[in-house]
Every structure is written in C-alpha cells, then in structure tokens.
Amino acid sequence: MAADKTGVKPTIARIWRGRTTRAKADEYASYLYEHGIKVLAQRALAVQQLREDRADETEFVTISYWENVEAMSRYAGSDPRRIHHLERDAEFLIELPESVQVLEITASKGVFET
Numbered sequence: 001m002a003a004d005k006t007g008v009k010p011t012i013a014r015i016w017r018g019r020t021t022r023a024k025a026d027e028y029a030s031y032l033y034e035h036g037i038k039v040l041a042q043r044a045l046a047v048q049q050l051r052e053d054r055a056d057e058t059e060f061v062t063i064s065y066w067e068n069v070e071a072m073s074r075y076a077g078s079d080p081r082r083i084h085h086l087e088r089d090a091e092f093l094i095e096l097p098e099s100v101q102v103l104e105i106t107a108s109k110g111v112f113e114t
Contacts, residue, residue: 009045010045010065011067011068011105012071012072012102012104012105013063013064013066014066014072014100014103015100016061016097016100017059017097018060018089019058019094019095020057020058020060021056021094022053022058028093032049035087035088036062037062045065045067047063047065048063050062069102072102080100081099081101081102082100083096083098083099
C-alpha cells in the first residue's frame with residue numbers, strides 16, 4: 001500500500017455509518033463535513049465521506065484511514081470502536097449508531113495502491 005503525503009501508509013480503516021431522512025440529508029451532509037470530517041482529517045491519514053440517497057432516507061458512511069490501531073486509539077480512546085457522536089447527531093440521525101467497524105486493509109489499488 002502506497003504511503004500518503006506524510007510517508008505513512010494506512011493499515012486500518014475505521015468505518016462509521018449513519019442514516020437520516022431525505023428531508024434532512026443536505027443539511028446533515030454539510031454539518032457532518034464541517035464538524036466531523038474536517039476535524040477527523042486533522043488526525044487520520046485520510047478520510048472519505050460517502051452518501052447514498054434512497055427513497056425515504058439517506059445513508060452516510062465515513063471511512064477514516066489510520067497507520068495502525070495505536071494511532072487510531074490516540075483519537076478514539078482505548079476502545080477504537082467507540083462512537084464519537086457529534087453534538088447535533090441526535091437531531092439529524094434516525095438512530096444513533098452504537099459502534100463503528102475497524103478493519104485491516106489487506107489490499108488496495110488506486111489511491112492507496114499496493
């Protein structure tokens with residue numbers, strides 16, 4: 001896996017998912033970017049915000065990339081699966097997620113190419 005601009009390559013992906021109503025989706029996308037993605041990007045090697053609009057709801061997925069579990073734990077605390085809810089998440093989200101996925105990156109092509 002190729003290194004990022006700091007020369008460090010990610011080995012861990014942390015994946016968060018949340019759903020909101022379509023009516024709140026655009027406002028939440030802006031809020032999530034300003035108060036979640038920008039802050040996370042200061043700590044992680046890289047961050048992606050994804051969105052899927054469905055008939056009645058919109059799902060957001062945030063993927064952050066980390067050098068290792070220890071680096072992620074410096075941000076997330078001793079339990080890297082612990083959720084860091086944003087202040088207004090309860091206002092926007094249909095339900096508050098209880099955990100995140102933490103996955104080992106075993107292969108990659110493109111941005112983080114092996």
